[in-house]
Amino acid sequence: MLFDTIFLTVFFLTWAIEGGLVWLGWSIRRRAYGAIWALPFALLGGAAGGVLVPLLGLDNGVGVGVSMIMAPVGGALLTGAAYRVWDDFGLGERFAFLAVSRLEGEPSTDAADMQRAGDDSSPSIDSALDPSRTDQPADTDEPDDTSGV
Secondary structure (H helix, E strand, O other): OOOHHHHHHHHHHHHHHHHHHHHHHHHOOOOOOOHHHHHHHHHHHHHHHHHHHHHHOOOHHHHHHHHHHHHHHHHHHHHHHHHHHHOOOOHHHHOOOEEEEOOOOOOHHHHHHHHHHOOOOOOOOHHOOOOOOOOOOOOOOOOOOOOOO
């Protein structure tokens, strides 16, 4: 009984990992747009593709090999379907309000989008060292009198 449980757990993990590898490839290709949405579908598709082979009657050594081939196929099918839903229903725009910067409380922006829009509101690295800036405090050699004495 324990051996069967361990055996099935290893198989399900292997099928899920194979589905996850397909997801990883698609996510890199799409530059992670909608990747978190598609991850559970990829894992589920990998496990479903692998488990369907023994359920259809191929439960010998050949069935193990075929299930290892069908797991990425199932992962690819469900990952593709998840990305299709993401794109067709505009879920990126619907969930955009969740992308909030934790430091400033304002929606985070993509640097590439800011450059395309011509917005250069972020200061450059060299501007912090610019002596002509007026918003910098003047350097003095006098120590600050904060001791209260």
